[in-house]
Amino acid sequence: xxxxxxxxxxxxxxxxxxxxxxxxxxxxxxxxxxxxxxxxxxxxxxxxxxxxxxxxxxxxxxxxxxxxxxxxxxxxxxxxxxxxxxxxxxxxxxxxxxxxxxxxxxxxxxxxxxxxxxxxxxxxxxxxxxxxxxxxxxxxxxxxxxxxxxxxxxxxxxxxxxxxxxxxxxxxxxxxxxxxxxxxxxxxxxxxxxxxxxxxxxxxxxxxxxxxxxxxxxxxxxxxxxxxxxxxxxxxxxxxxxxxxxxxxxxxxxxxxxxxxxxxxxxxxxxxxxxxxxxxxxxxxxxxxxxxxxxxxxxxxxxxxxxxxxxxxxxxxxxxxxxxxxxxxxxxxxxxxxxxxxxxxxxxxxxxxxxxxxxxxxxxx
Amino acid sequence: xxxxxxxxxxxxxxxxxxxxxxxxxxxxxxxxxxxxxxxxxxxxxxxxxxxxxxxxxxxxxxxxxxxxxxxxxxxxxxxxxxxxxxxxxxxxxxxxxxxxxxxxxxxxxxxxxxxxxxxxxxxxxxxxxxxxxxxxxxxxxxxxxxxxxxxxxxxxxxxxxxxxxxxxxxxxxxxxxxxxxxxxxxxxxxxxxxxxxxxxxxxxxxxxxxxxxxxxxxxxxxxxxxxxxxxxxxxxxxxxxxxxxxxxxxxxxxxxxxxxxxxxxxxxxxxxxxxxxxxxxxxxxxxxxxxxxxxxxxxxxxxxxxxxxxxxxxxxxxxxxxxxxxxxxxxxxxxxxxxxxxxxxxxxxxxxxxxxxxxxxxxxxxxxxxxxxxxxxxxxxxxxxxxxxxxxxxxxxxxxxxxxxxxxxxxxxxxxxxxxxxxxxxxx
Numbered sequence: 001x002x003x004x005x006x007x008x009x010x011x012x013x014x015x016x017x018x019x020x021x022x023x024x025x026x027x028x029x030x031x032x033x034x035x036x037x038x039x040x041x042x043x044x045x046x047x048x049x050x051x052x053x054x055x056x057x058x059x060x061x062x063x064x065x066x067x068x069x070x071x072x073x074x075x076x077x078x079x080x081x082x083x084x085x086x087x088x089x090x091x092x093x094x095x096x097x098x099x100x101x102x103x104x105x106x107x108x109x110x111x112x113x114x115x116x117x118x119x120x121x122x123x124x125x126x127x128x129x130x131x132x133x134x135x136x137x138x139x140x141x142x143x144x145x146x147x148x149x150x151x152x153x154x155x156x157x158x159x160x161x162x163x164x165x166x167x168x169x170x171x172x173x174x175x176x177x178x179x180x181x182x183x184x185x186x187x188x189x190x191x192x193x194x195x196x197x198x199x200x201x202x203x204x205x206x207x208x209x210x211x212x213x214x215x216x217x218x219x220x221x222x223x224x225x226x227x228x229x230x231x232x233x234x235x236x237x238x239x240x241x242x243x244x245x246x247x248x249x250x251x252x253x254x255x256x257x258x259x260x261x262x263x264x265x266x267x268x269x270x271x272x273x274x275x276x277x278x279x280x281x282x283x284x285x286x287x288x289x290x291x292x293x294x295x296x297x298x299x300x301x302x303x304x305x306x307x308x309x310x311x312x313x314x315x316x317x318x319x320x321x322x323x324x325x326x327x328x329x330x331x332x333x334x335x336x337x338x339x340x341x342x343x344x345x346x347x348x349x350x351x352x353x354x355x356x357x358x359x360x361x362x363x364x365x
Numbered sequence: 366x367x368x369x370x371x372x373x374x375x376x377x378x379x380x381x382x383x384x385x386x387x388x389x390x391x392x393x394x395x396x397x398x399x400x401x402x403x404x405x406x407x408x409x410x411x412x413x414x415x416x417x418x419x420x421x422x423x424x425x426x427x428x429x430x431x432x433x434x435x436x437x438x439x440x441x442x443x444x445x446x447x448x449x450x451x452x453x454x455x456x457x458x459x460x461x462x463x464x465x466x467x468x469x470x471x472x473x474x475x476x477x478x479x480x481x482x483x484x485x486x487x488x489x490x491x492x493x494x495x496x497x498x499x500x501x502x503x504x505x506x507x508x509x510x511x512x513x514x515x516x517x518x519x520x521x522x523x524x525x526x527x528x529x530x531x532x533x534x535x536x537x538x539x540x541x542x543x544x545x546x547x548x549x550x551x552x553x554x555x556x557x558x559x560x561x562x563x564x565x566x567x568x569x570x571x572x573x574x575x576x577x578x579x580x581x582x583x584x585x586x587x588x589x590x591x592x593x594x595x596x597x598x599x600x601x602x603x604x605x606x607x608x609x610x611x612x613x614x615x616x617x618x619x620x621x622x623x624x625x626x627x628x629x630x631x632x633x634x635x636x637x638x639x640x641x642x643x644x645x646x647x648x649x650x651x652x653x654x655x656x657x658x659x660x661x662x663x664x665x666x667x668x669x670x671x672x673x674x675x676x677x678x679x680x681x682x683x684x685x686x687x688x689x690x691x692x693x694x695x696x697x698x699x700x701x702x703x704x705x706x707x708x709x710x711x712x713x714x715x716x717x718x719x720x721x722x723x724x725x726x727x728x729x730x731x732x733x734x735x736x737x738x739x740x741x742x743x744x745x746x747x748x749x750x751x752x753x754x755x756x757x758x759x760x761x762x763x764x765x766x767x768x769x770x771x772x773x774x775x776x777x778x779x780x781x782x783x784x785x786x787x788x789x790x791x792x793x
Contacts, residue, residue, distance in 0.1 A: 040628075047632040055644045160405055167780050171772035173724055175731045176747060176765035183758050194754075297635065304639035308728055312751070322640070323732050326647045338644055345635050 015351070022358065033357050041350045046098075048342035053097050056335045057090065080110075084332070097335075106336035110329070117336045120321065125340075126211035127197060128317035131236050132306055138241030140295070143248020144288070150249065151256035152279040162249055169246030174305050178239040178312035185235060192234055195314035199228045236313045240305050247301060251294045255287040262286075289360050296352025299345055409781030416774035423587055424594040431584035435741035439584075441491070444575040446582075446759050452541040453491055455558035456529060456548075463536060465559040466492075467499055470510040477515040481525040481537035484518045492516065492538050526552050574759040577749060582759060586767050588741040593771060596656055597723040601715055603661035608668025609711060615669070616676025617699055627673070634666035639728055646734045656735040660722045667714055672707045679706045709786040713779050720775035727768050743768050 023031055081087055085096060100106070106117035150162035186194040193199070198206065198213055202225045209216050214233070217226035259265070260283050268278050307319030314320065318337055325333040400407040423430055433439045457463050469478045482492060493516065500512040517534055519525040525537045530552055539548070544557055573582040611630075615623040633641075638660075645659035679685065685702050693702075729735035730744030738745060743764040750760030 043628055044632045044635070047629055048636055051633070051636070051641070052644070055641075055648055155404070163780065167776050168769075168773065171720065171724075171769050171776050173727050173731070173744075173747075173765060173768050173772075175728065176761070176768065179747065179751060179754065179761050180765070182754060183761065187755055187758075300635060300637040303637040304728075307637075307639060307643070308731070311732060322643065326643065326734065334644065334647065338640060341637060341640055345637065346632075349635055 019354075022354075030357060034354055037350060037353050037357070041346050044349075045343060045346045048346065049098055049101055049339060050094075052101075052335060052338050052342060053094055056331060056338075057086075057093060057097070101336075101339045107332050109325075109333050110331065117333050120333070121318070121336070121340065123211055124316060124318045124321045127213075127315060128306055128310070128319065130197075130212050130214060130233070131240065131309065131315060131317060132302055134233065134237045135240035135244060135305075136302065138237060139244035139248050142241070142245035143295075144252050144284075144291070146245070146249040147252025147291075148256050148279060148284050148287075150253045151260060151283075152275070154257060154260075159253075162253065166246040166249040166253075169242060170250075172243060172246075174239060174243045175308045175312050177243065178235070178309055181235045181239055182312070193232050195232075195312075197229065197232050197315060198225060202228045236309050236315055239312070240302075240309045243305055244298065244302060247298055248291075248295060252287065252291050255290050255294075256283055259283040259287040289356065292359075293352055293356050296349060296356075299348045303341055303344070403781075403785050406781045406784040409777050410785070413774045413778035413781065416770070417778065420590055420594060420771055420774065424590040427587045427591055431581075431587040433581040433584040435580065435585040435588040436739070438579040439571075439575070439581050442575060442577055442579045443753070443757050444571055444579075445757075446572060446574040448571075448574065452560045453538050454541045454544060454560045456526060456537045456539060456544060456552075456555050457535070457558050458529060458532075459554055459556045461536070461556075461558075463558065466495060467503070467512065469514055469535065470499070470503060470512040473509050473511045477513045478536075479517055479534045480514040481517045481519055481528050481534040483522055483525055483539065484520055522548060523551070526555060530554050573763045574757065576746070576760050577753055577757070582746070582763055585741045585746055586743070586763055589743045589746065589764065589767060590771070592653065592736070592740055592742045593723050593726065593768070596653065596660065596726040597719040597771075597775070599657045600660035600722040600726075601664060601718040603657065604664035604718065605668055605711065605715060607661075608665040609672050609707070611665070612669040612672025613676055613699060613704065613707070616673040617680060617695075617703065623673075626669070630666040630669045633663075634670065638663040639725055642725055642729055643732065643734055646729060651735055651737045653736060653740070656726055656729060659729075659735070660725050663725070664718050664722065667718065668711065671710050671714055675707045675710055676703055679703050709782070713782045713786060716775050716782065717779035720772045720779065723768065723772050723775070 019034070022034065026034075085093060088096075104118065106121070108114045108116050109120065146162050146165070150159045153159045182194050185192045197203070202222075203213075206213065206216060206222060206225045207220045209219060213229045214226065217223070217229055256279070260279070262283075265278055265283060268282060269275075273282075303319070306317065307322060309315065310317045310320035311323050318340070322334060322337045325337070400411075427435075455463070455466060463469055469480070471478060480492065492514070496512050496514055503510050503512065517525075517528065519528065522539055522543055525534075525539065526548060528534045529537045536558070541557070541560065549555075549557070571581050571583065573586065576582055576585070611626060615626045641663060642656075642659040645662065646655055649655040649658070680703065685698060688698050688702050726735065727742075727744035727747075730742050731748045733748060736742050736745060746764040747761050750757060750764070753760060
């Protein structure tokens with residue numbers, strides 16, 4: 001079984017079971033909300049796919065001739081164009097494109113051994129996952145704690161310090177931050193590896209099960225490989241996580257401030273509840289609901305950040321795959337990667353909204 | 366904690382006095398008076414405005430501040446900031462007619478002039494390169510001169526200079542520092558000619574060093590301001606021009622048009638902007654205009670969403686209803702009653718958007734997409750520096766700091782304005 005299918009099963013089956021549970025046990029309003037939300041996701045996927053099609057097929061520029069380069073003879077060009085169906089009318093191409101993308105038939109790469117793109121993705125996708133998950137956790141920790149702390153000390157020095165932190169972090173080019181980490185920790189201090197996912201020697205004898213190297217090395221009890229993986233993860237995670245944390249601090253702060261102005265907080269204060277309990281217990285709990293939705297919407301920043309982080313650290317994930325294939329003009333691969341990104345965005349925003357509706361009973365259609 | 370004291374003293378009657386006073390004084394003075402209300406936020410906006418003005422001036426007239434042309438090779442490669450550049454000079458006998466490298470050119474067919482260099486020192490390579498450049502220049506002149514020195518390599522400086530003193534070589538090329546540091550006394554029959562790099566070599570060093578081909582990092586950085594601000598402003602203005610009217614109409618009209626537009630805009634908003642920009646620039650090809658188009662498309666939804674939301678809430682206000690009841694036309698209501706209300710939010714988004722656009726533009730050019738590689742741009746410079754991360758930290762660090770300071774100025778402005786204009790956050 002391919003790793004991508006494995007991961008899909010591990011994530012997919014529990015969420016499906018959860019959805020069924022919610023459907024059986026939930027109220028009529030909740031059921032209707034979730035159904036509507038799922039139905040609304042379809043046009044979103046459709047619009048994004050159309051956008052990708054428009055960019056890749058309708059905008060001027062001939063991907064095939066640029067893929068072949070000066071070596072391509074007119075016959076070769078014509079053959080590949082017919083093979084890819086680029087001579088058909090646009091509407092036929094559009095229909096076929098939508099069908100292929102929905103059924104995940106991505107076709108073969110135009111260059112480099114003409115491998116099936118789905119195979120390449122199943123190697124690349126776990127790498128991105130391995131980077132993105134710890135980075136998000138780091139960002140959440142910094143963001144929620146820092147934002148709440150700043151809100152509780154509104155207009156005091158520590159509040160301004162956190163605000164300056166979030167504005168400053170937001171202004172950092174992520175690729176530059178990554179390079180600075182490399183300069184400091186790899187080139188100068190020589191503490192951590194510059195790039196890659198694992199030491200080449202350890203990587204060659206690592207048994208790949210899920211292609212999540214940290215998980216694979218744990219499952220096979222390969223400790224040297226595990227530590228090598230962790231070592232390689234530190235800098236990319238720090239880079240991506242710090243950049244994300246700026247936005248999270250800001251959102252948490254604004255929402256906690258709004259919640260702290262609510263009447264029930266004033267009532268709690270009047271009853272003599274300690275300020276810390278009020279802020280971290282009462283206010284944060286309620287402020288977290290909008291914060292989680294907003295954070296769910298930051299998938300976009302996360303994915304864009306992943307593209308740059310992966311490029312800087314030569315991390316063999318989806319982002320660096322996209323950049324690499326753009327430079328080799330492999331447009332079937334480019335189009336497939338972008339479509340997968342679009343699907344991810346749509347699915348995650350669906351998941352966030354469903355969770356939101358479970359937590360906050362006011363959200364119903 | 367002075368800030369807090371000021372806030373706590375702002376009780377209602379005093380605030381009333383301030384509003385009265387604000388109406389009496391002029392616009393400029395009222396801006397300064399506003400400092401008392403907004404404390405640190407006012408300073409956020411003030412400092413960032415000054416920074417933005419400085420950046421705009423630099424972007425308009427980079428030539429005034431930059432010591433060199435950003436594309437010109439002005440020194441040796443990989444000079445660290447402030448490092449005294451090694452200037453390779455021509456050493457010739459005292460009575461020699463030759464003074465510069467160009468003087469060594471001879472008519473085609475004559476024997477090549479022998480020149481001595483020290484083994485294993487980069488001057489030999491530099492000599493070859495420069496001779497080639499000069500040769501290409503004079504090749505087509507009517508005199509028919511060619512410059513192809515025969516390079517003799519010696520194990521150390523003394524032997525190279527001795528060969529010139531003995532008359533075996535016409536000249537030798539060594540570093541000027543080496544000549545001044547003792548060799549001049551040792552060989553009294555020789556004298557220092559011109560530097561072989563000609564006029565362009567600077568002896569003062571470079572404030573931010575030189576890059577991998579010997580361009581001045583500081584000059585490139587100043588010229589990069591122009592591209593960055595141009596992309597940032599143009600992309601945000603284009604997005605504003607499309608986004609604001611769409612948001613106004615969708616919010617005001619409602620109905621199916623609104624629903625369809627919102628669906629499209631929300632989808633676009635959720636999509637990772639950089640990835641879409643990558644796709645667009647990859648298909649359109651590299652040019653400044655294409656980058657602007659790609660980034661502008663990303664930001665239309667930002668304006669659309671905010672303006673639509675505000676329009677929806679303002680539409681329900683009593684004064685809009687009043688205007689409707691006295692028979693104001695719909696265009697009039699939209700323009701005179703609703704539009705002024707969205708201006709503050711649009712100003713905030715605009716400044717944040719410029720910051721965002723500059724970051725996205727830098728990201729694109731870092732990836733090698735978007736801008737043609739010849740342009741002096743910060744993202745391109747960082748990407749070039751990445752290949753030499755082991756040798757030249759300055760090639761990465763300084764362009765990055767430039768991006769940060771410009772983006773910081775715009776986002777600080779947005780942050781301060783949000784805090785000032787967002788009534789939701791105002792303390793009760």
